[in-house]
Amino acid sequence: MTLNLNNFPPATIPDHAEALRSDVKAFIAEQLAGVPPHIRARTWSGFDANFSRAMARRGWIGLTVPVEYGGAGLDAFARFVLVEELLAAGAPVAAHWIGDRQSAPLLLHYGTEAQRRDLLPRICNGELFFCIGMSEPNSGSDLASVRTRAERVAGGWLLNGQKIWTTYAHKSHYMIALVRTSGTSDDRQKGLSQFLIDLSLPGITVRPIMIGTGDTDFNEVFFEDVLLPDDALVGTEGNGWAQVNAELAFERSGPERIYSSLVLLDLWARLLGDTPDPLDAGRLGRFVARLAPLREMSVAMTALLAKGEHPITEAALFKDMGTEIEQQIPVEIADAVAQRLDGPHDPELLQTLAYLMQLNHVFSLRGGTREILRGMIARGLGLR
Amino acid sequence: MSDDTDTALLVEGFRRQLAALVTPAVIREIEDGASPQSLWASLDETGFVDAMLPESLDGAGLDLAQAFPLVLAAGEHAVPLPFAETMVARAMLAQHNVLVPAGAAIVLAGRSALIPCAGVAGHALLDRDGQLVLVACSAAGSDLFRTRSATGIHVGETLATPAASDDGVLLASAAVAAALMAGAMTRVMEMTLSHASDRQQFGRPLGKFQAIQQQLAVLAEQVLSAQVAARTAFAGRGFDATRVAAAKCRANEAATSVCNIAHAIHGAIGATAEFDLQLYTRRIKQWQLAFGSESYWAERLGRARIAARADTTADFLRLHLATGSA
Ligand SMILES: Cc1cc2nc3c(=O)[nH]c(=O)nc-3n(C[C@H](O)[C@H](O)[C@H](O)COP(=O)(O)OP(=O)(O)OC[C@H]3O[C@@H](n4cnc5c(N)ncnc54)[C@H](O)[C@@H]3O)c2cc1C
Numbered sequence: 104m105t106l107n108l109n110n111f112p113p114a115t116i117p118d119h120a121e122a123l124r125s126d127v128k129a130f131i132a133e134q135l136a137g138v139p140p141h142i143r144a145r146t147w148s149g150f151d152a153n154f155s156r157a158m159a160r161r162g163w164i165g166l167t168v169p170v171e172y173g174g175a176g177l178d179a180f181a182r183f184v185l186v187e188e189l190l191a192a193g194a195p196v197a198a199h200w201i202g203d204r205q206s207a208p209l210l211l212h213y214g215t216e217a218q219r220r221d222l223l224p225r226i227c228n229g230e231l232f233f234c235i236g237m238s239e240p241n242s243g244s245d246l247a248s249v250r251t252r253a254e255r256v257a258g259g260w261l262l263n264g265q266k267i268w269t270t271y272a273h274k275s276h277y278m279i280a281l282v283r284t285s286g287t288s289d290d291r292q293k294g295l296s297q298f299l300i301d302l303s304l305p306g307i308t309v310r311p312i313m314i315g316t317g318d319t320d321f322n323e324v325f326f327e328d329v330l331l332p333d334d335a336l337v338g339t340e341g342n343g344w345a346q347v348n349a350e351l352a353f354e355r356s357g358p359e360r361i362y363s364s365l366v367l368l369d370l371w372a373r374l375l376g377d378t379p380d381p382l383d384a385g386r387l388g389r390f391v392a393r394l395a396p397l398r399e400m401s402v403a404m405t406a407l408l409a410k411g412e413h414p415i416t417e418a419a420l421f422k423d424m425g426t427e428i429e430q431q432i433p434v435e436i437a438d439a440v441a442q443r444l445d446g447p448h449d450p451e452l453l454q455t456l457a458y459l460m461q462l463n464h465v466f467s468l469r470g471g472t473r474e475i476l477r478g479m480i481a482r483g484l485g486l487r
Numbered sequence: 488m489s490d491d492t493d494t495a496l497l498v499e500g501f502r503r504q505l506a507a508l509v510t511p512a513v514i515r516e517i518e519d520g521a522s523p524q525s526l527w528a529s530l531d532e533t534g535f536v537d538a539m540l541p542e543s544l545d546g547a548g549l550d551l552a553q554a555f556p557l558v559l560a561a562g563e564h565a566v567p568l569p570f571a572e573t574m575v576a577r578a579m580l581a582q583h584n585v586l587v588p589a590g591a592a593i594v595l596a597g598r599s600a601l602i603p604c605a606g607v608a609g610h611a612l613l614d615r616d617g618q619l620v621l622v623a624c625s626a627a628g629s630d631l632f633r634t635r636s637a638t639g640i641h642v643g644e645t646l647a648t649p650a651a652s653d654d655g656v657l658l659a660s661a662a663v664a665a666a667l668m669a670g671a672m673t674r675v676m677e678m679t680l681s682h683a684s685d686r687q688q689f690g691r692p693l694g695k696f697q698a699i700q701q702q703l704a705v706l707a708e709q710v711l712s713a714q715v716a717a718r719t720a721f722a723g724r725g726f727d728a729t730r731v732a733a734a735k736c737r738a739n740e741a742a743t744s745v746c747n748i749a750h751a752i753h754g755a756i757g758a759t760a761e762f763d764l765q766l767y768t769r770r771i772k773q774w775q776l777a778f779g780s781e782s783y784w785a786e787r788l789g790r791a792r793i794a795a796r797a798d799t800t801a802d803f804l805r806l807h808l809a810t811g812s813a
Contacts, residue, residue, distance in 0.1 A: 381786050
């Protein structure tokens with residue numbers, strides 16, 4: 104068996120990283136003063152370029168990017184502390200989120216020196232926002248079947264195709280996309296490459312898609328004979344699949360996979376007062392009990408990532424469990440609230456709850472669905 | 488004992504001895520009423536019962552975190568005697584300079600619907616009137632799971648009252664139970680994985696069916712999170728109510744899906760007395776009923792969350808439930 108407690112060696116956040124925490128708390132308290140919980144509940148879906156720029160001024164975007172590329176040169180633990188505080192408070196981090204979490208590490212690892220010099224400093228100072236171009240209309244879970252194509256032409260690459268569900272493409276400067284550079288979708292993982300796409304280029308159309316809540320966070324993105332320069336290729340031609348997979352450990356191992364409903368949980372907990380009835384105390388306790396080992400796992404994976412390892416199966420396991428709790432928190436709080444027909448029902452609690460009740464079903468979709476993650480775990484267990 | 492590799496070697500040695508001593512046949516004999524004496528004597532002889540005593544008392548000086556893998560291993564092997572309980576009880580008593588009668592098997596008898604292993608132990612550690620108490624005891628009531636447990640104990644002579652204790656024994660009982668459960672669930676996972684690759688239906692091993700793979704993934708998730716939660720309960724210098732609450736709550740919740748999935752994947756054969764799976768799942772269910780259910784611990788944990796007045800639940804997790812905060 105290849106999955107056991109050794110996959111999550113006990114890890115502790117070192118003091119130098121913890122030292123950051125009080126500054127971050129003070130910054131958030133100042134920035135988010137007066138922002139009500141139903142807005143904070145958007146957390147990493149909340150887009151606020153001004154907030155991101157304020158973070159950049161503190162040097163908190165690209166925390167793990169080396170100083171020579173404009174970053175803070177700190178380690179993954181420092182980023183964990185920063186991100187944990189931002190998410191727990193419900194800070195609107197979406198603008199810089201993708202660039203900070205995965206595009207910058209990707210460029211650092213696979214990018215050319217010129218790409219690093221050009222892009223990383225601008226990610227770190229809050230100038231450039233990124234989005235992820237993986238999904239297509241006919242390629243969701245079956246990501247290797249993508250059809251968007253880049254063909255070599257004189258002076259660069261000619262890009263044609265379509266991406267979809269691209270979060271904040273309409274407010275981003277760049278997309279990092281997985282596209283086919285050779286063969287057909289029957290070739291699966293072979294022949295895929297990653298490209299850095301400047302979204303202001305001619306031939307690109309971004310069309311927002313509204314969801315049931317009325318929000319328009321994600322988009323369709325169309326590419327029609329878009330001429331990409333030579334240096335738009337990220338990493339090695341044909342190595343896109345491996346590169347994307349390396350990104351996924353970053354995408355699935357962080358506290359954003361357990362804290363998406365935390366603002367609601369904490370608002371509800373506060374309203375319980377000092378002497379909650381046994382049923383409510385029990386509901387709260389169960390969430391704490393489920394969250395506690397998951398936070399431990401996230402810290403353990405942070406230590407592994409810091410050592411250059413790729414805990415991909417571990418991250419799948421963590422994300423599948425974490426998003427289940429994130430989904431369950433609004434469900435059980437709704438149960439608790441509506442158990443009392445005559446209230447009192449705090450209006451802010453109701454609004455925050457309603458927002459998350461309408462959104463929680465996507466928590467297990469974004470970043471890979473349950474069935475796909477469980478398939479990865481099964482592979483880790485030697486079943487596939 | 489401080490060196491990690493030394494501890495790993497020690498644990499490896501212990502596992503080898505358990506595999507040799509505690510075979511399914513031996514477990515069944517004891518369940519059927521055989522005297523525990525010879526197995527207990529062999530376990531005692533391994534010296535591991537004293538592993539947590541200081542080196543000055545001929546122990547190995549293991550702290551809780553170092554002893555945790557021994558408790559897991561005891562759970563994995565379904566040791567039918569109170570090995571882990573005695574190891575922890577001896578350490579608790581030694582802290583107050585109480586030395587235990589040689590060869591005594593001690594159960595941790597925190598408040599509970601049943602006391603595992605009470606039918607094969609002559610001593611118990613209790614919380615009584617605010618005191619930590621060591622007593623002689625014998626089983627009372629029924630053995631509900633055929634594990635030599637008992638629904639109560641006859642309390643005999645008081646042997647020591649070394650310290651104040653409000654619910655220290657309950658915490659130790661629940662922490663040890665959570666770790667034993669995590670260990671037993673590990674074995675259940677191994678057995679289920681190997682059954683899924685051996686058993687064929689529709690011309691393929693069960694493990695090749697996606698529906699089965701998905702269930703096994705859930706099984707692994709539940710086992711891993713119960714293990715991590717139990718490990719956290721063993722991270723500090725002593726058993727802390729908040730960590731123990733999270734560990735026992737998580738172990739109990741995980742146990743339900745682990746047992747259901749494991750038995751579902753085994754089919755009818757898994758329910759039979761002849762097949763080993765039930766040796767482990769029967770114990771897991773016994774521990775679910777012992778030393779507080781998930782609701783009991785969840786309520787305590789919820790109250791602790793509120794009493795802590797943490798700004799956010801993330802703060803509470805970090806300050807009270809992280810390995811590093813022990
Ligand atoms: C809020 C949100 C934000 C997103 N942001 C982005 C983004 O920024 N960039 C981006 O590229 N994508 C993004 N996505 C897309 C996301 O990655 C996909 O939704 C996801 O990969 C699933 O693809 P799909 O929606 O096409 O569903 P499908 O792949 O059609 O799956 C539908 C259902 O079938 C199941 N299924 C599929 N294949 C199998 C199989 N082999 N076995 C068993 N079950 C199977 C799935 O688990 C799922 O339950 C976002 C999605 C959401 C909801």
